[in-house]
Amino acid sequence: MLRIVNGEVYDPINGINGEVQDICVRDGRIVETSEVSGQPSVSATSEVWKTIDATGMVVMPGGVDMHCHIAGAKVNLARKMRPEDHRNDVMPRTPITRSGTGGSVPSTFTTGYRYAAMGYTTAFDAAVPPLAARHAHEEFNDTPVVDKGFFVLMGNNEFIMQRIAAKQHERARDYAAWLLQATKGYAIKLVNPGGVELWKFGGNVHALDDEVTGFGVTPRQIIQTLADVSAELGLPHPVHIHCNNLGIAGNWETTLETMKALDGRRAHLTHIQFHSYGGKPGGLFASKAAELAEYVNAHPNLTVDVGQVMFGDTTSMTGDGPLGYLLYQVTGRKWANVDVETEEGCGIVPIEYKDKSHVHTTQWAIGLEWFLLINDPWRIALTTDHPNGASFMSYPRIIRLLMDREYRREMMKQVHPKALAKTHLPELDREYSLYEIAIITRAGPARLLGLKNKGHLGIGADADITIYDKDDDKEKMFACPRYVIKDGRILVEDGHIREDTYGRTFFVAPAYDPAIEADIREHFDKYYTIRFENYPVQLEHYLPRHEAVACSD
């Protein structure tokens, strides 16, 4: 039972823009303030009410990271591959918290605690190969505090491609629903659709109408089919797309093609910064953020998250296998690749973004251009594609860059001047308000994910609340919330974790025609090396705290 009194509340979903209001919490949810007005601190029914005096503080819903890489096979391979990433950033145990290591790919306990300490209470892993779903759940169970879920990779799924080629759309849909149920995942994810399949023999796709050799389908067909399937299944989050040609100069055309191919279908295009490059392949990047932002502005069926690059050392980890190899060729750094039977792949390469690099400066600027050029903050989310663009720990600095154009100008002085000059960033004066920041870091992502009880502080919402001391230095403000409340319990106070708790895993369970199982079983017998019966994740064992989110009709 908690009362937060006198805080300056930013709750965009409910239209609250800095009004001084009280927030009340009971049994893990936001309740009517009138329920508790006039309540003594210890009531006759011996309910104990804790009061936080939030006078002069900013109160927001807990942060929602809708695209990060924090759990599962690819993340763990990156951790094991990079001991040097951890050694300088250790987290000792405390009487309450487990120990761990940090860097760009922190260990699981550290991941949860650090998100929490930064005021984030929900995080979604963006890319899990279905065969290793169990692994992602195991890591989630060792990731404290945050509520979570993951997106299921399907864009290179051989069963789906076969169904598309055979023009069996309903079967593709039934399979996708079955797969979501089997993995206890949340949404359909496409990564370089068609390309990763070809990478399994060393190839790739380069255009939406390239044929995925051996399957007789194109990326365009995969994209359209799975966008339709997501809508037909009524999934709370639309198809989530990592477009073909990520990171290649000139790829903006592929991105625009993809947007056009969607043709009004709802879709979320992720880490859009990496897909906004003009120029010629093999040459320097130019920014096409303005052109693409204009298209997104004009097409409300599309939403994006940025995938902001920040300077420093980090780790690229992507389901885009051929991209991983390209990064190895470009950087010469160590490279891991895992091709997963019939389903997906991944590539991992450490990467350092340098402010004196022409290419990296362009990337950094493009991300900021996106933030500043999209008109509707509800359709753009703050992400770094952690850790690909930067660690999630850089979110506060990004917030400062968006809210404080003087600071932005200071940073612009340090980057590659010619590269910067070729972008629109120097002309963009816009500054984000706290309200808009609350949209792109919590309200918007919650809505985009279809999580009705997250990202806001209305009655019935999950009591995930972050309280900040005001500070002119917005990075400082957002890096160290004063209080972080999760499910109504004060978990973080002055940067210290007070309780070691674990959140819920969200998943969807769309219906499907059970007749599909015979086809799937045959597919398993032919192409997998595990039994169909052993594939689905056991709910009670792997999701000890879970919540199914309903699909709409």
Next chain:
Amino acid sequence: MPEGKLVLITGRSTKQGTGISNGKYLAEYQEATTVLGLSQADMARHGLRDGDTVRLISRYGEATVKCRSEDLPDGMAFMAFGSTINQLVGDETYASGMPDTKGLEIELEKTPA
């Protein structure tokens, strides 16, 4: 390879593997992990016949085992993993964590029957 020395390879074998499950104190495992394989030529060179007892000596220790002829190159001995052969394996891992489990130089002495 100096005269009289052998290279010892230790590794898995089927009976060592089933013996782990069936019981390390049963004959199957005991036999599997206490019998040294040698090439026919090496057996002859040392005047050995299948079932003879030999003493093995490495820098680190000794073990007494039985031997038999196996399909091995001359100069190489093989025995399955187990506590017997580990008497010969040293603890130096050269900062790798991994001891010299394979490729150890040993000497062999025929013991009286």
Next chain:
Amino acid sequence: MQVDNVVCAFCGCVCDDISVTIEDGRITQAKNACVLGKAWFLSHGQPSDRPAAMIDGQPASLDDAVDTAARLLAQARYPLIYGLSSTSCEAQRQAVALAEALGGCIDCCTSVCHGPSGMALQGIGEPTCTLGEVKNRADLIIYWGSNPGESHPRHMARYAVTPKGMFIPRGRKDRTVVLIDVRPTPSARAADLFLQVKPGKDFELLWSLRALVKGQAIEEAGLVGTGLTLAQLTDLAERMKRCKFGVLFVGQGLTQSRGKHLNTSAAFMLVRDLNSVTKFALVPMRGHGNVTGIDNVLGWQTGYPFGVNFSRGYPRFNPGEFTVVDVLSRNEADAALIVASDPVASLPRKAVRRLTEVPTIALDTHESETTRIAQVVFITATAGISAEGTIYRMDNVPLHLSNVLPSPHPSDEQVLGRILARVKELKPC
């Protein structure tokens, strides 16, 4: 009663198609299992007449044994937890928590098996795939320093050699199998090409192959003493470059021979280099049970795969410093908790001696050489037969272990959880 699709937890193949027959409270059949798996199912699928706990060789209550074990560990200045291969991930997670609570070391069988592969991953990276990719695509299979016929008996038939796959319609006929080893093992008979190399020369051969793959000329003189000729090596390099998808299975012949992590690094670099010419992957032939599981659990909980130390309150990693053979042989560990492993049988003499000199606690499913020297012994339910949990295959595919034959004994997870709780009382943070 027959239970199908049971997962075998004996070796890194983690076959999940075993049909287990249970009659009168014992497992009497394990269809589809190989000779090693059968022995495992049948021997562990018997009621155990051993007490769940013993102290100094005498039956004891679980409570007393837990308390004694916790005291012995909590009193130690440098306790070591080791093993963890033949158990579930759920138990492994308890073990890591316990190591942290103790401020001790935790190491697993990886360090004496594929630690060098893990070190190569850290230096080079790893181009790899799941075993189904091998089944579906691989037309060139190379086993280097591996004897799958005796270590992973169904590997060839289930994954790598025989099966028909999406792009391998004729199965065995569409594949070339090469086996490279220092001796002609039973596995060599299944290969199209057996290359017998001299012990301790793998690094030189792998490095020479790298040169040949990159089109560099090498001299015959450089190969003297390796057991192979330039013609043989050139032929191998050509086969590797010409294949559509090659897979190198890395065995203990590379990890345990002279060179160790340099051997594996060379192998990993070779496979990486081949990817500029064709598609190539490597898979370490992880062996014992769920060793890949503890590798993963340590990875996600600490950031490091083996040889982890918590003395400073946070994880540190250093092969040679925190690994079991070193920690024991240098007489650093002053107490040991051995879980689901038999180091007295498998470690070098000097390391074993330390275990006999310091207080040792052992958890195992049956008697072993380690339980015989341990002060406190817990006989636990076998993960995969009498205890549920998670296991990882050699290629990191996670599967669920079932409980097909309930046991009166607690699981490793339960026992470790109780020791952990008691240690936290005795040694609060």
